[in-house]
Every structure is written in C-alpha cells, then in structure tokens.
Amino acid sequence: MPAFVIFGRILFAVLFMYTGATKLFAIQQTADFIASKVTIPALLAPYTLQLESMTGMPTPQLLAIAVGGLEILAGLMIAVNFLARFFAILLILFVLAATFYFHDFWNQAAPDNARTLIEALKNLSIIGALFMIVGYGRGPRRDEPAYGDG
Secondary structure, three states: OHHHHHHHHHHHHHHHHHHHHHHHHOHHHHHHHHHHHOOOOOOOHHHHHHHHHHHOOOHHHHHHHHHHHHHHHHHHHHHHOOOHHHHHHHHHHHHHHHHHHHOOHHHOOHHHHHHHHHHHHHHHHHHHHHHHHHHHOOOOOOOOOOOOOO
C-alpha cells in the first residue's frame, strides 16, 4: 500500500509542477489574466506600489512569478515528501483563492457558467486531495500499519 501512496503523491504533484512551469514560461499572459480578474485592495495598494518600485515590475507580473514559483516548489516538496503538510496547506489556500477569483461561476450567466462550475468542482476535489496529504503527512512509518491495513 505505501508504494501506491508514494506513486499517487508524485502523480498528484506533477499537476502543480506543470501548471507552475506554464505560468513561468508565459509570464505576460499569466499577468494579463491575473490583472483581468484580481483587484488589489486599497489597504494593500501602498505596499504593492513599493514592491513595484523596488522590482520594476507591475503587481500582476510579480503575482504571476510568485504563483508559478509556489506551484513548482510546493509540487516538488509534496512529490519528495519533504514538508508535505506545510506545502499542502499553502496549496489549499492558493487553490481556494484561485477558485474564488478565477472560477466565479456564480457571477456568470446560465449557459456559460457550466464549464466554470466544472473547473471549480475540480479545484474542490484537488483541495480534498490536499487535505488528505495534510491529514496523512509523511505517511505511515515502518512499524505502523498503512492507512488502516493490518
């Protein structure tokens, strides 16, 4: 059973490593998409202006780089089972935010919202898998039964 869990964890992590890499290889398209969906709250505007002046990049571009990097790093850490719980929690927060901002089916008309609803439900299942990683952590030790086997 543990071999299946390891294999499943690696296959699951590939999703995040791939999507993170696609964001980084298309930073401008990702930044444009972020800019079309996310509005920076007025409370955070002074801080984002400071970041923009320090880096010379607009906030959506910074977010695209940060999100792409987070997905690759978190996917890799889950795949190698190092700090898997911590990175799974980070990804839960990220996927929740992405679902809220980018898969807002409740703001769309009836024929168009079906596809967005399916994407939101897929994200919900990904969150469920991340909660399983948080719950099991590194998995069973050699002297423990594997997930109820025994």
